[in-house]
Amino acid sequence: MKRKWIALLIVTLLMSSLACSLTGILKGVEEVSEKAQEVVAEVEDIAEESEDFVGDAADSESGTGNFDPSALDELDSYRMTMVMRFKHDDGTTEENTLESAYTRNPSASHTIMTGMMGADDESKMEIIQIANEQWIQMGEDWIYSEVPEDEDSFSNAMDFDELNEEALEHAKDLGKETINGIRCRHYLIDDEYYLLDAEDMVGEVEDGTMEIWIADEKNLPAFTVRIEYEVHGKGSDSDTIESFYMTMDVTDVNTNITIEPPTEAESGGGAPDDIPMLTDAHNKTVMDDVIFYETDNDFQFAVDFYATEMVNAGWSGPETVMSMDNMSMQNWTKGDRTAQVNIIGDDETGAVSITIMLGQ
Numbered sequence: 001m002k003r004k005w006i007a008l009l010i011v012t013l014l015m016s017s018l019a020c021s022l023t024g025i026l027k028g029v030e031e032v033s034e035k036a037q038e039v040v041a042e043v044e045d046i047a048e049e050s051e052d053f054v055g056d057a058a059d060s061e062s063g064t065g066n067f068d069p070s071a072l073d074e075l076d077s078y079r080m081t082m083v084m085r086f087k088h089d090d091g092t093t094e095e096n097t098l099e100s101a102y103t104r105n106p107s108a109s110h111t112i113m114t115g116m117m118g119a120d121d122e123s124k125m126e127i128i129q130i131a132n133e134q135w136i137q138m139g140e141d142w143i144y145s146e147v148p149e150d151e152d153s154f155s156n157a158m159d160f161d162e163l164n165e166e167a168l169e170h171a172k173d174l175g176k177e178t179i180n181g182i183r184c185r186h187y188l189i190d191d192e193y194y195l196l197d198a199e200d201m202v203g204e205v206e207d208g209t210m211e212i213w214i215a216d217e218k219n220l221p222a223f224t225v226r227i228e229y230e231v232h233g234k235g236s237d238s239d240t241i242e243s244f245y246m247t248m249d250v251t252d253v254n255t256n257i258t259i260e261p262p263t264e265a266e267s268g269g270g271a272p273d274d275i276p277m278l279t280d281a282h283n284k285t286v287m288d289d290v291i292f293y294e295t296d297n298d299f300q301f302a303v304d305f306y307a308t309e310m311v312n313a314g315w316s317g318p319e320t321v322m323s324m325d326n327m328s329m330q331n332w333t334k335g336d337r338t339a340q341v342n343i344i345g346d347d348e349t350g351a352v353s354i355t356i357m358l359g360q
Helices: 002-017 031-050 053-057 165-170 299-312
Strands: 077-088 093-103 108-114 124-130 133-138 142-146 172-179 182-189 204-215 224-234 241-251 282-287 290-295 316-324 327-334 337-345 352-359
Touching: 172 204, 182 224, 299 316, 299 327, 299 337, 299 352
Parallel strands: none
Antiparallel strands: 077 093, 077 241, 093 108, 108 124, 124 133, 133 142, 142 282, 172 182, 182 204, 204 224, 224 241, 282 290, 290 352, 316 327, 327 337, 337 352
């Protein structure tokens, strides 16, 4: 569990500092994505306690005052690669990776995470977001959903105005270097202040360092180009990590990057052509054979719509399973296929949600 905590902590802090948020990308996805939602919830809790980690390291009186926490928003595109390696006190190691690509116009991101979901887990989680649409793959199936208008895959940096002023004095300026083809300012933090309760990572902390390279070119904003983080300690039990290493790199800045929907996933929102949907459908989620969305139309309008349009689409029925105030459940058939249409209205808000479950 501690290994998961640390992986999620580092992901949260770095994704925040890179102005690319994973928080909220799973919003609206039900059932199939519950595990991913739990991960996101845990990340948000940890971020509240640790939000000064990368920011503090990258803004000192030694010259990091030029660091712009929202600088990546100004780039047309870039790739980010993060590698985290855990060495346990028994000598075994584990490695987690996160690879992302981002474009600003159109606003899009493509992220692949490996080994993030638990011990001995080599599975992959892939997320593609283009404008207000996203596709998530966990296992073999793709989950389609819409992204709320207030979510932005290319931004949402943390608020650096609340940085701990004392921490800004600990960054040491090591001069200029060229990293990933970009001229940078190089900073070192080796003070125990920055070990972030590292006892939880490695047992009894012995030492640790973090190095940060910030872009220092006339035609580029001052964004984080590379981070190296390392901490060592004495393992206290068989589950404790003895050493933790992390590297993060930003590359391919302002190059031609193309992000497209997954070819394996359904197009057009993921719903089959013969499944009617109300024209104002929003907050859509498609998970394999389950389609969910909301409508601003009233409950009876939605019931009448499906009574008419399912027949027009070639479905036979309906067989009414349940019908009461603000709740309707109907079964339809078409050849060897089945469709259960569930319509629920909220008495208090008037909101109407529709879930369609397909089968054979």
